[in-house]
Amino acid sequence: MPTNDTEPVRTRRSLLDLLLGVGFIGFAASALYPVLRYLKPMASAGPGGPLKLTADEVGKLAKEHSIITRLGTGRVLVFEDAQQNLRALDARCTHEGCTVQYVPGDSVIWCACHNGRYDLDGRVLAGPPPRPLALYGCTRDPDGSVTIQPPKKGES
Amino acid sequence: MSVDTSNIAKEGGGVFGWLDRRYGLTPLVEFMKHKEVPVGVHSMFWYYLGGATLFFFMMQVCTGSLLLLFYQAGESTSYESIRFITTKVPFGWLVRSMHCWSAHLMIISLVTHMFSTMMLKAYRPPREMTWVTGFILLSLALGFGFSGYLLPWNELAFFATAVGTDSMKAVPGIGDFLLQVLRGGTDVSINTLHRFFGLHVVILPLVMVGLVTAHLLVIQRQGMAPPQGHKTAPKGMRFFPDFALRDLQLWLMCLIVLASLAVFLPYGPHIPGIEWELGKKANPLAPAYPGIKPEWYFLWIYQLLKEFPAHFLGMEGSQAAVLLVGLLMGAWAMMPWLDRRAQRDEASPGFTDIGAATLIFLGFLLFKAWDIGGGGIGDKLPDPVLTARICAFWWLGIASVATALRATVLHQRYFLFTAATALQIALHGLLGMQYLAAGGIALVALVIGLLVLRSRGQAVPEVRS
Amino acid sequence: MIGLLLAALFAQTAAAAPAPAAALPKPLAALADGKHKDGTPILTQKQRDTLAALPERTIKLLSDAADSMILGSPEELAALLSLDVQPQVLDLIATDNCVLCHADPMNQKPKALFSPDPKAAGSNPLLNLRELVSDVHFRAGLSCAGCHGGKPSDDVMPKEIATRWPAEEVRHTDRSWIPEFCARCHSDTQFMRGFNPTLPTDQLAKYKTSKHGELLLEKHDNNAAQCVSCHSVHGIRSAKSRNSTVHPQKVPETCGKCHADPEHMKGYLTSAGAPLPTDQVEKYKKSVHGQALLVKGDLGAPSCTGCHGSHAAQPPEVASVSQVCRRCHAQNGMLFDSSRHKKAFEEHKWPECGQCHGHHDIQKPTVSLIGNTTDTLCGKCHAENSKDNPKCNETAKHFRTTLDEMIAGREEVSGEVEHLAEMGLDIEPVTRSLSDLDEAVTQSKAKVHSFSMSTFDAAAKPGTEALQKSRQEIGEAHNEFQFRRRGLVGAIVFMMLLVAGIGLKLRELERSRKDSDKP
Known part of the structure; x- marks a missing residue:
């Protein structure tokens, strides 16, 4: 083989190797990145589940006797009754879906939209609501934190 | 890649040498070095489809394993965990979407692979077992699709599974038993989900891997089938590295297609039977709604079941339909033994035509199952007569174009089966005859045609009685 | 009366000997086998099956009635069986001679015949047997005698029938006796306690204060509604029953019987002296309350009585x-x-x-009522009545623009959401913000009634914040999609490089093979 031919062939070959190398490394990176991100555990893994109120929310609850918080996609009303028991109810009025509120003076849950009234277990007392509010589990742990548990049987 | 491995083996150095001294790898390497792929008469394309199918299967194994890390089978977890994967886990949407797309692409390449094998008569001796293992692999792939469909436990999957498993009871004698074993009870329930889950992630993969190995081993042992009419292998292409590198190129292209589809159509192309939007969670007590269809590769069976009346020849309609499907599938599996010309390595244009006719037969049923041209929009139900007519136009058109191409480009001269299929479609779609009645007339016409051809001494596909 | 009846029932049940189920007692069997003149059976197969399925007690009671000839004809038996009522109701009928006698088409003139289909039988539409047996009074065992006098056990109609009522010439021309008549029982707390202790007993007192009562009792205007106008005569049902004329969903129709009839309402004036309109029911049906009650089926929504009262109806x-x-x-x-x-x-x-x-x-009030221009309610009224008050106009404008912004923003965002969901992006945060926004819109719409900028703003603020947040989340979703697309393009570029590299490698391989073949 003539020597003047070898040089371009060699350059071409090393260029080709570079191309293959870059291509392979890039491909491997773009394939591995999603897989590694997928595998890395997330901060709060698992769908749904019980909710722990934040310190702010616990403070507000102590001060105002009731708060409204999110659980999944729903709203939950957490409140303290006259005996200082914590209770939690679905905050969406069963009539038109407005957010209800706790009226400590009357010991009722009240919906301002159409004057619907519920007792503290969510049963309808007066007004147009067709169904009772769903009752959530609510416990105060010894350290003062509050945990809310979704109703046992999830609505469809 | 072009390193001469035999030299290293001789010198006994390196990892290969170490392994070679213990396991005697040199003959294997020699075999790989000399393995050749026959160069086809028309195109090499058909030889790559098996590889593409293998690629999609490997993608299924990879993405499936990843999904398994988050999926939790159970009444209150299945749907939720899939939802969690697609919305919350980083790239979870990509993994699920690729798993779904790859499943459909695998079936597509598998079916294409099978039809190319059929058209090229690659099943002829001595490769009968390659065909049979391939056929079983197809059935397994369909089983994968069917069992995987239920796992998200959403409404669509629930009803499709209820309908799909229900046809099981039409199997004569053991139908009820089969149905209950499959469902884990008399109705589709969470027990069914657990059974399908086990099937989908353990039982089927084990069998599949074993059979794929067997399929590949017989191919490696016998080499790929040369084009028909070439007793001695024609000019070949080296399998390694020439063919293998081309395979790799194709795999990369497949991956590009797969990833693009997964990103731009994460829930499928929104065609009934090719979509996987999660929708609502399954509720076993909710009433079924119209438009529930199984996945597209089952649609021809679904449509055939609809074409049968309540009672047919003293059987229940669905029993007759299941029997017909069983017979057709059985005949398909026995193809290498039915095609006696190909057994003698003679041209068998009749079976080529059977392949073409089968495609038209299945395509027409698929279009009908999709209610193409039926005008069903919103609450309006599609009109079956109109559907049959429009689908007939479509498939008569496709059949004529295909036949013209076969006649001019491929110089084929045998179209009897295609003609019979077209006759059935025309009678049913254009003249409004019952599907089965039209099929009966077409069958009689086919038999007469075969007899005429035989009396004239022309090429008749010999079928062992 | 009830006690007696029950005692009779128990006595008969106890006395009933266990008879073979298939064989009917003779008197009843004779009726059941009755045939038309042309020889076809009078009882249909279905009625026969109903009869066969009746409990022994009922069979015995019917048979006794047939034996004493009060259940007098196969036709009557057929009519009773065609009612498709519970056996307990048949027991009531079988022990009530009034009904038995008045339901027999063979012995009764059409004028006095109770029939399941009065129209076909040519009798008075009020004499509907089907209605009668579902009447709350009949079901409670009050029987005909409760109002008409006499006793259900009388074999022959006694003289005192209808003597409690005004004379026949008067009772139809002046209806003012009816409220008092019903009130004999319904105002008697002691009596009503024995039937329905929760039912009020102040209906008559209320009625006297109503417009209807005033017209009827003082002016003896027969056009004015009294008890039976709304509650019907022989088919009175509890207001909780869906078939009742006073069920909330039926009330508009019942009131409309008179109030939507221009002929009937002719000559009546409003307190302002204008003719009383007759389009209220039609208007109500289209109103938000009418739609909620009649279309959505929300029984909490008010019907006519919700605002006007029922017995004390007044504008x-x-x-x-x-x-x-x-x-x-x-x-x-x-x-x-x-x-x-x-x-x-x-x-x-x-x-x-x-x-x-x-x-x-x-x-349903829309934001188009609010604003400072004269095409809005606020603007129009203020232009007419309170011209020199720029601050009000400013407030109205502020209400309107804030609400418009929130509503238009919601529209825009929710349009995007659908598209993003289709692209497989997580839309849960956005839907959450949108539900916060909806809540704020509802609240701030309500707070418009304070007509105070600060009260309104306090309610609207979470809404504008939620809108902003949802816009931001939409932006994030777009970015995420952009990231996906870019990532894909990058990966494709690398893969194409690899494909091209392999292609070149193959070419070189073939060339070098050719070169090595040459020498």
Whole structure:
């Protein structure tokens, strides 16, 4: 083989190797990145589940006797009754879906939209609501934190 | 890649040498070095489809394993965990979407692979077992699709599974038993989900891997089938590295297609039977709604079941339909033994035509199952007569174009089966005859045609009685 | 009376000997086998099956009635069996000679015949057997005798029938005796306790205060509604029954029988002296309350009686109409009371809620009512009555623009959401923000009734924040999709490089093979 031919062939070959190398490394990176991100555990893994109120929310609850918080996609009303028991109810009025509120003076849950009234277990007392509010589990742990548990049987 | 491995083996150095001294790898390497792929008469394309199918299967194994890390089978977890994967886990949407797309692409390449094998008569001796293992692999792939469909436990999957498993009871004698074993009870329930889950992630993969190995081993042992009419292998292409590198190129292209589809159509192309939007969670007590269809590769069976009346020849309609499907599938599996010309390595244009006719037969049923041209929009139900007519136009058109191409480009001269299929479609779609009645007339016409051809001494596909 | 009846029932049940189920007692069997003149059986197969399925007790009672010839004809048996009622009701019929005698088409003139289909039988439409047996009084065992006099056990109609009523010539021309007649029982707390202790007993007292009562009792105007006009005569049902004429969903129709009939309402005037309109029911049906009650089936929504009262029906006066609305719309009422409009409305003697929202035709209020231009309710009224008050106009404008912004923003965002969901992006955060926004829109719409900028803003602020947040989340979703697309393009570029590299490698391989073949 003539020597003047070898040089371009060699350059071409090393260029080709570079191309293959870059291509392979890039491909491997773009394939591995999603897989590694997928595998890395997330901060709060698992769908749904019980909710722990934040310190702010616990403070507000102590001060105002009731708060409204999110659980999944729903709203939950957490409140303290006259005996200082914590209770939690679905905050969406069963009539038109407005957010209800706790009226400590009357010991009722009240919906301002159409004057619907519920007792503290969510049963309808007066007004147009067709169904009772769903009752959530609510416990105060010894350290003062509050945990809310979704109703046992999830609505469809 | 072009390193001469035999030299290293001789010198006994390196990892290969170490392994070679213990396991005697040199003959294997020699075999790989000399393995050749026959160069086809028309195109090499058909030889790559098996590889593409293998690629999609490997993608299924990879993405499936990843999904398994988050999926939790159970009444209150299945749907939720899939939802969690697609919305919350980083790239979870990509993994699920690729798993779904790859499943459909695998079936597509598998079916294409099978039809190319059929058209090229690659099943002829001595490769009968390659065909049979391939056929079983197809059935397994369909089983994968069917069992995987239920796992998200959403409404669509629930009803499709209820309908799909229900046809099981039409199997004569053991139908009820089969149905209950499959469902884990008399109705589709969470027990069914657990059974399908086990099937989908353990039982089927084990069998599949074993059979794929067997399929590949017989191919490696016998080499790929040369084009028909070439007793001695024609000019070949080296399998390694020439063919293998081309395979790799194709795999990369497949991956590009797969990833693009997964990103731009994460829930499928929104065609009934090719979509996987999660929708609502399954509720076993909710009433079924119209438009529930199984996945597209089952649609021809679904449509055939609809074409049968309540009672047919003293059987229940669905029993007759299941029997017909069983017979057709059985005949398909026995193809290498039915095609006696190909057994003698003679041209068998009749079976080529059977392949073409089968495609038209299945395509027409698929279009009908999709209610193409039926005008069903919103609450309006599609009109079956109109559907049959429009689908007939479509498939008569496709059949004529295909036949013209076969006649001019491929110089084929045998179209009897295609003609019979077209006759059935025309009678049913254009003249409004019952599907089965039209099929009966077409069958009689086919038999007469075969007899005429035989009396004239022309090429008749010999079928062992 | 009931006690006697029950005692009779028990006695008969105890006495009933266990008879073979298939064989009917002779008197009943004779009726059951009755045939038409042409020889076809009178009882249909279905009626025969119904008869065969009756419990022994009922069979015995029917047979006794047949034996004493009061259940007199196969035709009557067929009519009773065609009612498709529970056996207990048949027991009541079988022990009530009034009904047995008046339901026999063979012995009774059409004029006095109770038939399941009075129209076909040519009898008075009030004499509907089907209605009668579902009447709450009949079911409670009061029987015909409760109103007409006599006893259900009498074999022959006694003289004292209808003697409790005014003479026949009077009773149809002056209906004012009816309320008092019903009240004999319904105002008697002691008596009513034995039937329905929760039922009020003040209906007559209320009725006397109503417009209807005033017209009927004082002016003896027979056009005015009394008890049976609304409750019907022989088919009176509890208001809880869906078939009752006073079930909430039936009330508009019942009131409309008179109030939507221009002929009937001719000559009646409003307190202002204008002819009384007759389009209230039609308007109501289109109103938000009518739609909620009649279409959505929300039984909490008010019908006519919700605002006018039932027995004390009166048009609510200007002073009280807003109190009526407040029964449900309490929050809005309170807000209004503490607003500056309260005083202004009082000065003008305007009905508070109705002035802006209307009454029978109340629609779901939209933001188009609010604003400072004359094509809005606020703007128009202020232009006419309170011209020199730029601050009010400013407030109205602020309400309108804030609400418009939130509503238009929601529209825009929710349009995007659908698209993003289709692209496989996580839309849960956005839907959450949108539900916060909806809640804020509802709240701030209510707070409009305070007519105070600060009260309104306090409610609207979470809404504008939620809107902003949802826009931001939409932006994030777009970015995420952009990231996906870019990542894909990058990966494809690398893969194409690899494909091209392999292609070149193959070419080189073939070339070098050719070169090595040459020598």
